[in-house]
Amino acid sequence: GGLKDLSVDEKVSVKSKNLDVLAEYNKSKRKKSANFVVIGHVDAGKSTLMGRLLADQGAIDQRTLDRYRKEAEKIGKGSFALAWVLDQGSEERARGVTIDIATNKFDTESTAFTIVDAPGHKDFVPNMIAGASQADFAVLVIDSSTGKFESGLKGQTKEHALLVRSMGVQKIVVAVNKMDTVQWNRDRFEEIEQQIFSFLTTAGFQEKNISFIPCSGVLGDNISRRSDNAQASWYTGKTLIEELETSERYTHALDKPLRMTVGDVFRGSVQNPLSISGRLDSGSLQIGDQILTMPSGETALVRSVEVDGEPNDWAVAGQNVVLNLANIDPIHLRSGDVVCHASSPIPNIATFTAKVLAFEHLMPMMVDVHRGRLHVPGRISKLVASLDKASGEPSKKRPKIVAPGTVARVVIEMDQAVPLEAPTRIVLRHGGSTVAAGLLE
Ligand code: GDP
Numbered sequence: 001g002g003l004k005d006l007s008v009d010e011k012v013s014v015k016s017k018n019l020d021v022l023a024e025y026n027k028s029k030r031k032k033s034a035n036f037v038v039i040g041h042v043d044a045g046k047s048t049l050m051g052r053l054l055a056d057q058g059a060i061d062q063r064t065l066d067r068y069r070k071e072a073e074k075i076g077k078g079s080f081a082l083a084w085v086l087d088q089g090s091e092e093r094a095r096g097v098t099i100d101i102a103t104n105k106f107d108t109e110s111t112a113f114t115i116v117d118a119p120g121h122k123d124f125v126p127n128m129i130a131g132a133s134q135a136d137f138a139v140l141v142i143d144s145s146t147g148k149f150e151s152g153l154k155g156q157t158k159e160h161a162l163l164v165r166s167m168g169v170q171k172i173v174v175a176v177n178k179m180d181t182v183q184w185n186r187d188r189f190e191e192i193e194q195q196i197f198s199f200l201t202t203a204g205f206q207e208k209n210i211s212f213i214p215c216s217g218v219l220g221d222n223i224s225r226r227s228d229n230a231q232a233s234w235y236t237g238k239t240l241i242e243e244l245e246t247s248e249r250y251t252h253a254l255d256k257p258l259r260m261t262v263g264d265v266f267r268g269s270v271q272n273p274l275s276i277s278g279r280l281d282s283g284s285l286q287i288g289d290q291i292l293t294m295p296s297g298e299t300a301l302v303r304s305v306e307v308d309g310e311p312n313d314w315a316v317a318g319q320n321v322v323l324n325l326a327n328i329d330p331i332h333l334r335s336g337d338v339v340c341h342a343s344s345p346i347p348n349i350a351t352f353t354a355k356v357l358a359f360e361h362l363m364p365m366m367v368d369v370h371r372g373r374l375h376v377p378g379r380i381s382k383l384v385a386s387l388d389k390a391s392g393e394p395s396k397k398r399p400k401i402v403a404p405g406t407v408a409r410v411v412i413e414m415d416q417a418v419p420l421e422a423p424t425r426i427v428l429r430h431g432g433s434t435v436a437a438g439l440l441e
Helices: 021-027 046-056 062-074 078-085 090-095 122-132 148-166 186-202 240-245
Strands: 032-039 103-107 111-116 137-143 171-177 210-214 259-267 274-282 284-286 290-294 298-307 310-312 314-316 320-326 338-341 348-358 365-371 374-387 394-397 407-419 425-430 433-440
Touching (some): 032 046, 032 148, 046 103, 046 240, 148 348, 148 433, 210 240, 284 298, 298 314, 348 425, 365 407
Parallel strands (some): 137 171, 171 210
Antiparallel strands (some): 103 111, 274 320, 284 314, 290 298, 298 310, 298 320, 348 433, 374 394, 374 407, 425 433
């Protein structure tokens, strides 16, 4: 409500520097940015591994770490200290489980990473979907200890991997974790590698987009530094951090049209009263640009740009930004809107086809369509076909019902037109639970 009284009577003008933004970006020493989601069976060591990454990269201070360690020891759960880094609710700590989604950031020399954490509990799949919908790639954590790998496979390992693939995540890094519990046995690693590889390719991941790292999150071996355990000397590949940094996989769609999903609309300073924050999904922009905001179709002027909290003349895909805007009434701006350039606008659509993974039975039914924070009531109006998971070819046309675990092509109709285009990640919910997730075609 506090935005209502902002005056738009007076037209502001800002001179554009007419920069070649892509050339500026290539010249700049700016870090790349990447979001990843962590998946895997409960207790595979996801939280510990992520805590280790944050601690090793200096994203958390020693004092905080020591405090966690002390608290953990007090209740006899010393090894949980790292997991708690990600999970600061005391209630969860006392139970020794991680339950909430947490966003955490750490930097390496080349890249600013954001972890969209995903806990392994069965009830928390919706959180993982929210994470997966923002992820550039996934880290799949596997417990290599005897018996645990096998039970994980029957558990959430496959389900999670299939889900992120259905959401359009192409790259997957497999952390074969807890290698300390099997004395870094190479045969064990290779057996796991073979089985997971075969499953992941069946789920639709391309061979070149899958990698495996034997590691121990608890000890920090092959995470940020190579293991110095003699038993692990057979492994000469990358550490987890080196693998995450392999940068060509993070190439965002810089040369595509501008798309920025608005996270927040807020009042800035007196001189710069109206701001929006969000992430550039594709393309680039610069100060002085005239932008178009959808679904309203209103235009605005970019007065200033902040990238990761610092002023800059421009921004490119993958960056988290704050844009200060002029010449627009804030009533036309909402969380979930899409910002673009008038030269290549995103269309507002009310009907679309999507390829989704079903979590529950699908039939013609009411659903809420979620794209990031945007959600619109609608319905599945047609089941076009069930699809073969690996080939994507129709296995059954016009099914009456689609069973959980099946990939299907469906037609969705929404009650209102919203800015959507292929290949956007969408989630379908019904009666408070997630019934399907996938990609708009
Ligand atoms: P999550 O449920 O996947 O987040 O798993 P946690 O990170 O909470 O870890 C589950 C349990 O495995 C905890 O007791 C951890 O201390 C333990 N753990 C995690 N990583 C390792 C590891 O590399 N080696 C060993 N031996 N234990 C580990």
